[in-house]
Amino acid sequence: MRAGLLLSALFVVACGPSNRDNGACDPGQMACNGNELQTCGDNGQFQDSQACAQACSPTLGCVVCVPSSATCNGDVAHACNSDGTGYTDETCDSALGETCDPTQGGCTGPCAAKTLGQSYIGCEYYPTVTGNVVGDDFSYAVAISNTSATVATVTIDGGALTAAIVVMVQPNQVLVQKLPWQQALKMCNEADTPESSGCNFAAMAEPGIVTKGAYHLRSDNPITLYQFNALEYVINGTQDSFSNDASLMLPTNVWRSSYYSASYPGIAAASYPGLIAITATQPSTMVTINSRATTGAGTGIGPITAGTPQTVMLNAGDVLELTSDGGDFTGSKIDSSSPVQVIGGHYCTTIPDGVAACDHLEESMFGVDTLGTTYVINAPAVASIPNGKVEAIRIVATQPGTTLTYDPPQSGAATTIANAGDFIEIDNNSASFKVTANNKILVAQYMEGQQAGGDQGDPAMTLAVPVEQFRTSYAFHAPTTYTSNYVDITAPTGATIMLDGVAVPLTAIGTTGYSLGRARSINAGPANDGNHAITGDQGFAISVYGYGQYTSYWYPGGLNLTSVIN
Numbered sequence: 001m002r003a004g005l006l007l008s009a010l011f012v013v014a015c016g017p018s019n020r021d022n023g024a025c026d027p028g029q030m031a032c033n034g035n036e037l038q039t040c041g042d043n044g045q046f047q048d049s050q051a052c053a054q055a056c057s058p059t060l061g062c063v064v065c066v067p068s069s070a071t072c073n074g075d076v077a078h079a080c081n082s083d084g085t086g087y088t089d090e091t092c093d094s095a096l097g098e099t100c101d102p103t104q105g106g107c108t109g110p111c112a113a114k115t116l117g118q119s120y121i122g123c124e125y126y127p128t129v130t131g132n133v134v135g136d137d138f139s140y141a142v143a144i145s146n147t148s149a150t151v152a153t154v155t156i157d158g159g160a161l162t163a164a165i166v167v168m169v170q171p172n173q174v175l176v177q178k179l180p181w182q183q184a185l186k187m188c189n190e191a192d193t194p195e196s197s198g199c200n201f202a203a204m205a206e207p208g209i210v211t212k213g214a215y216h217l218r219s220d221n222p223i224t225l226y227q228f229n230a231l232e233y234v235i236n237g238t239q240d241s242f243s244n245d246a247s248l249m250l251p252t253n254v255w256r257s258s259y260y261s262a263s264y265p266g267i268a269a270a271s272y273p274g275l276i277a278i279t280a281t282q283p284s285t286m287v288t289i290n291s292r293a294t295t296g297a298g299t300g301i302g303p304i305t306a307g308t309p310q311t312v313m314l315n316a317g318d319v320l321e322l323t324s325d326g327g328d329f330t331g332s333k334i335d336s337s338s339p340v341q342v343i344g345g346h347y348c349t350t351i352p353d354g355v356a357a358c359d360h361l362e363e364s365m366f367g368v369d370t371l372g373t374t375y376v377i378n379a380p381a382v383a384s385i386p387n388g389k390v391e392a393i394r395i396v397a398t399q400p401g402t403t404l405t406y407d408p409p410q411s412g413a414a415t416t417i418a419n420a421g422d423f424i425e426i427d428n429n430s431a432s433f434k435v436t437a438n439n440k441i442l443v444a445q446y447m448e449g450q451q452a453g454g455d456q457g458d459p460a461m462t463l464a465v466p467v468e469q470f471r472t473s474y475a476f477h478a479p480t481t482y483t484s485n486y487v488d489i490t491a492p493t494g495a496t497i498m499l500d501g502v503a504v505p506l507t508a509i510g511t512t513g514y515s516l517g518r519a520r521s522i523n524a525g526p527a528n529d530g531n532h533a534i535t536g537d538q539g540f541a542i543s544v545y546g547y548g549q550y551t552s553y554w555y556p557g558g559l560n561l562t563s564v565i566n
Contacts, residue, residue, distance in 0.1 A: 032056035060084050070106040077106030095155045096123050097220030110221055120558040122251020126214040126279045127227045131187040132360040133348040134243040138230035140181050143477045145174045148221040158317050159215035174477050174531040184210045185321050208298020213319035214279045225249040232481055233548030243348050243360040245460050246553035252281045254561040255339035256367025260396050262344045262444035263329035272347040273323035280314035282338035293327030331396050331421035351459040355449040359458035368398055369563045371440040372466025376490045376514045379430045380545050382454035388430045389454040392446040396423040399439035407434045408510045434512040440566050457552035469559040470539030476557035478522050480530045482546035489517035491540035499534045500526050
């Protein structure tokens, strides 16, 4: 039955297993005859009736409206809630390929919320520049990978653009789109400083709230998106960027309202800070930050004292970027009245402190309810250290009294975390292992500096994917601008994994039940554009990273983002 229609047919639904004995219905069974609710009695006959004041549902009884019913007023869908308690108005966005259809319950199309699953594949994104010492000659860019079988029309506005950009991305292809730096968020305008290779951070102010600071990217077909800060590691053949990283961007339909963030401490000999960038997608979004680091005052926000929550309001596209005043943001808690995006990272840091050289860090955080309790950790490889160069690992607790178990055991690794937001760190690790916790945890991985081993790749940051969010297929991008690119695969032992149609060898990680596969030299891909497809007969995770001289990037290649019940 649809809203506004009175149907004379009798709609019925059974409750529980049938125990009908020559009756017309099962006891307890409900039926609707127009707005009249009928209930089956013990004698197997519909005998009790009730006139519903507004609407009748054969599964819910008398309701305000029938779930999945809707009316359309132009591009606005007036759709009944799933519990029948009222209506929600939703504007169907033509840039997302949505149209309003009352017979389909409101907004429809490949990018409609009811069509998209809960994963890294989506249609609406907010790419957001984060603070980086890199020079302005290098490019901020997004890589748009079309995962659909039809052309994707992508519209980008906001940020530092003065007019919208519309680009077409062909099926199963990738398009790298450069965008102007949003200087207030980059915290670095090379034109204002005498340095030719970077910026003078000491001359930069705390950004605070940057109105409409994020780019707004919409596609009419599902895509995946990565941002590169910066894209190139060398230009003009001789000019090195020295400071790069990349982030897997998450579509707005999987944003959450509760996060813990990962970051890293600053360099002892410099004033470069850790950072958090929070982007809103709804007007009047109230964001509360319980920071682990003290910050200075910025636009629209006063100084934050570590451990003292502070609340600010953001509108759609606004960005709140905070920088640490010599402290460490790792474990900071972000809560909001509407879903937001959180990117954690660092302006430019060394890992470990004192080991050359400093590099930019950034990664999109996963919402608390999408985190898991089991992770498999692998160190990134380089050609000279094929089994993995050293990394640092941080494990952040989301609940007090969190316990950790390692398989195989990791000598010296802490096994308890006392409070939510506290974290433990494992340094100089090159081993593969599984970590299991009694509560949800956030696991961040940090590539160590070039001089820490392998003579390649300065610091970069990624998040480990919980086993609970493994997928059986991914489309991912490895930029062709880098000297070498890798994809690491973590899969159940015995799984079959196919990268671009070729099987990937897997090596068991002890007795964990998981195996590691490494694919090197994946720069080009089948279409010579850096786009790759990988599938498996069981759920698995991928981690993508690459190297240029004195720099690197690292990000999770994708994941599901469903709510995990712990």
